[in-house]
Amino acid sequence: MxxxxxxxxxxxxxxxxxxxxxxxxxxxxxYSLAYLAGIVLGYWHxxxxxxxxxxxxxxxHAEDLFFYCTLGIILGGRLGYALxxxxxxxxxxxxxxxxxWELLRLWDGGMSFHGGVLGVLAAIAWVGWRGGLNFIRVxxxxxxxxxxxxxxxxxxxFVNGELWGRGPTDVPWAMEFCDLRHTATECLTTGIARHPxxxxxxxxxxxxxxxxxxxxxxxxxxxFRPGLxxxxxxxxxxxxxxxNEFFREPDAHLAEFARETGLSMGxxxxxxxxxxxxxxxxxxxxxxxxxxxxxxx
Numbered sequence: 001m002x003x004x005x006x007x008x009x010x011x012x013x014x015x016x017x018x019x020x021x022x023x024x025x026x027x028x029x030x031y032s033l034a035y036l037a038g039i040v041l042g043y044w045h046x047x048x049x050x051x052x053x054x055x056x057x058x059x060x061h062a063e064d065l066f067f068y069c070t071l072g073i074i075l076g077g078r079l080g081y082a083l084x085x086x087x088x089x090x091x092x093x094x095x096x097x098x099x100x101w102e103l104l105r106l107w108d109g110g111m112s113f114h115g116g117v118l119g120v121l122a123a124i125a126w127v128g129w130r131g132g133l134n135f136i137r138v139x140x141x142x143x144x145x146x147x148x149x150x151x152x153x154x155x156x157x158f159v160n161g162e163l164w165g166r167g168p169t170d171v172p173w174a175m176e177f178c179d180l181r182h183t184a185t186e187c188l189t190t191g192i193a194r195h196p197x198x199x200x201x202x203x204x205x206x207x208x209x210x211x212x213x214x215x216x217x218x219x220x221x222x223x224f225r226p227g228l229x230x231x232x233x234x235x236x237x238x239x240x241x242x243x244n245e246f247f248r249e250p251d252a253h254l255a256e257f258a259r260e261t262g263l264s265m266g267x268x269x270x271x272x273x274x275x276x277x278x279x280x281x282x283x284x285x286x287x288x289x290x291x292x293x294x295x296x297x
Contacts, residue, residue: 009193010175017159034156038149039070045145049217054224054290056137064127065142072119073149080115085251085265113150113241114269120146136226143233144213150237151206158198165195165247197248204240212236221289228284235277238270245270 020029043066050057057065124142128135157163164177167190174193213233216222222229245267250258258264 010173011189012161012175012177013189017161019160030159031153031156034152035073035149038152039066039073041148041152042142042145045148046141049141049144052223056134056141057131061127061131061133061138064131065123065138068123068127069120069142072121072123073116074119076119076122077111077113077116080112080118083112083115085112085254114273134226136230137223140223140226140229143230144217146233147206147209147213147237151202151210154198154202154206158196158202163198164249165197165200166249167192167194169193169195171195194249195247197244200247201240201244204244205237209233209236209240224290225284225287226290227280231277231280231282231284233277234273235281238273238277242267242270242274 018030020027020032043062046062046065047059049055050059050062120142121139124138125135127133128138161177164175167174170193173196175196176189176191176193179190213229216229216232222232245264248264248266250264254265261268
């Protein structure tokens, strides 16, 4: 399949990417490293944010959030994937003589952004309730850090050669991916030039949102308007995901759903995000700005 009509499409396999680092006894997957990098960088940035005037939490709360948000991302992301995309995982068993619950097989992939968000919200609610913190203000600070993880996660999707884009397309950067799990020497190409939608997502959901959220926090007084950062994050992420879904190939088991409804499952799930984001932005802008304050002791 030609990418421009005269030139062949770029070949993903020619990039020499692999799924992880082979340690001999164990493969350290880049997807796992992406989650780790996003969480660690988010925690590092959160500790810098709470040093600024008006922070709604202390260092000990940041440490609790680091732990519980990590659990929320993993558990919420996996359960959300099963609930929204593959409900059969709740009752899927496999193996001869040994029963294993497929839902727990995180190493096989399958995480939901929306489920991860719900998991993080549950973590914020738990830590906030225990520490007597303002839920919305804490969520503002966490929302500012989330795009780091989105950036690394989408780049990892590209490195893994998964969640590719729609095709055929003739854009100059169109790419052919492997349609089966690949090895360093084996790749069964799809023969279709596709959008590298993982990179589109890394740009919009990741880099663009990182720049927007960091600017609002460090260059404006947005953090003194409770809910504004949450609203911008939710609206921005919803818009980015809605747009990107036009270029991303729907999951095989949801392709018929997308054809019947006109929108992918991912797009339907972003509509509530858009409405929630608009609500929090309007609500925050209609209320007076906080005078500021200090973090609890």
